[in-house]
Amino acid sequence: xxxxxxxxxxxxxxxxxxxxxxxxxxxxxxxxxxxxxxxxxxxxxxxxxxxxxxxxxxxxxxxxxxxxxxxxxxxxxxxxxxxxxxxxxxxxxxxxxxxxxxxxxxxxxxxxxxxxxxxxxxxxxxxxxxxxxxxxxxxxxxxxxxxxxxxxxxxxxxxxxxxxxxxxxxxxxxxxxxxxxxxxxxxxxxxxxxxxxxxxxxxxxxxxxxxxxxxxxxxxxxxxxxxxxxxxxxxxxxxxxxxxxxxxxxxxxxxxxxxxxxxxxxxxxxxxxxxxxxxxxxxxxxxxxxxxxxxxxxxxxxxxxxxxxxxxxxxxxxxxxxxxxxxxxxxxxxxxxxx
Numbered sequence: 001x002x003x004x005x006x007x008x009x010x011x012x013x014x015x016x017x018x019x020x021x022x023x024x025x026x027x028x029x030x031x032x033x034x035x036x037x038x039x040x041x042x043x044x045x046x047x048x049x050x051x052x053x054x055x056x057x058x059x060x061x062x063x064x065x066x067x068x069x070x071x072x073x074x075x076x077x078x079x080x081x082x083x084x085x086x087x088x089x090x091x092x093x094x095x096x097x098x099x100x101x102x103x104x105x106x107x108x109x110x111x112x113x114x115x116x117x118x119x120x121x122x123x124x125x126x127x128x129x130x131x132x133x134x135x136x137x138x139x140x141x142x143x144x145x146x147x148x149x150x151x152x153x154x155x156x157x158x159x160x161x162x163x164x165x166x167x168x169x170x171x172x173x174x175x176x177x178x179x180x181x182x183x184x185x186x187x188x189x190x191x192x193x194x195x196x197x198x199x200x201x202x203x204x205x206x207x208x209x210x211x212x213x214x215x216x217x218x219x220x221x222x223x224x225x226x227x228x229x230x231x232x233x234x235x236x237x238x239x240x241x242x243x244x245x246x247x248x249x250x251x252x253x254x255x256x257x258x259x260x261x262x263x264x265x266x267x268x269x270x271x272x273x274x275x276x277x278x279x280x281x282x283x284x285x286x287x288x289x290x291x292x293x294x295x296x297x298x299x300x301x302x303x304x305x306x307x308x309x310x311x312x313x314x315x316x317x318x319x320x321x322x323x324x325x326x327x328x329x330x331x332x333x334x335x336x337x338x339x
Contacts, residue, residue, distance in 0.1 A: 010073040010103035034107045042084040048101030049077035049127040050321040055254045076101035128332030129306040137165035139284035145246040149174035157226030159187035161332035183327040209234040233263035245276040307331025
């Protein structure tokens with residue numbers, strides 16, 4: 001048996017960003033690796049996730065989750081291989097999903113780890129299409145937005161890990177029309193040619209309101225919001241009577257230092273009687289078994305496509321996160337750690 005590592009590198013938040021985060025707000029540090037105690041496993045991380053919600057955890061503003069602590073390792077979804085176990089039911093060589101990402105090695109409480117099968121699906125998919133982003137899309141569309149067959153659906157940030165899945169699930173469930181927005185012509189091409197959206201537009205090519213009106217001349221019944229701001233305002237304008245809005249994220253506002261004006265037409269909620277509800281995936285884990293069963297079958301059959309953007313090396317973890325905020329990913333952004 002090879003000796004266990006005694007140290008490993010991990011990313012710490014060292015300053016709370018004001019506006020856009022910069023590399024100076026983070027530090028990659030060498031830290032001791034603890035041997036697993038009773039009920040724990042030591043995991044060599046293979047992939048870890050970077051996600052938009054992590055920007056909120058870099059602030060001390062009151063929120064639904066505790067902020068990252070300064071000068072301590074950040075957290076996030078990760079998959080890896082068990083290299084030492086002191087927990088019943090876990091053996092060396094098992095692969096697990098856990099929440100101690102942003103580091104090479106993690107000493108994890110076994111109760112917080114879930115075994116995953118690399119033979120059933122690539123390990124990275126447990127962070128994306130079959131993981132938290134996938135469940136967010138599934139629960140947000142089908143439960144929060146109360147999607148019904150025949151609905152016309154608009155998804156912002158549609159080339160991201162969540163948005164791309166929302167649009168495809170809507171198509172598979174019988175949407176009359178699915179429209180997506182993205183930040184480049186290349187991403188728009190993916191939405192149309194690969195994901196099967198009926199219409200898509202590059203929001204940088206003109207006012208969102210005008211492009212959405214052209215793409216959805218008969219209006220929309222559901223808006224899945226990943227962006228906020230002008231996208232939300234445009235969606236409200238296009239929404240049909242008794243429409244529904246599921247608010248998953250507002251990435252356009254995460255780094256704003258001044259209040260953003262849009263949406264300026266929220267008063268339409270009265271005349272249109274639409275419903276708008278925020279979405280936290282943690283409220284919907286009761287759907288996990290049904291989600292995995294249904295979505296994994298679509299993935300295996302090829303009916304549901306997914307993209308992943310990989311960044312290699314822990315030293316590039318922060319750049320992967322900043323790239324995510326800049327919209328440089330198509331599909332799930334994943335940091336891979338070579339053995």
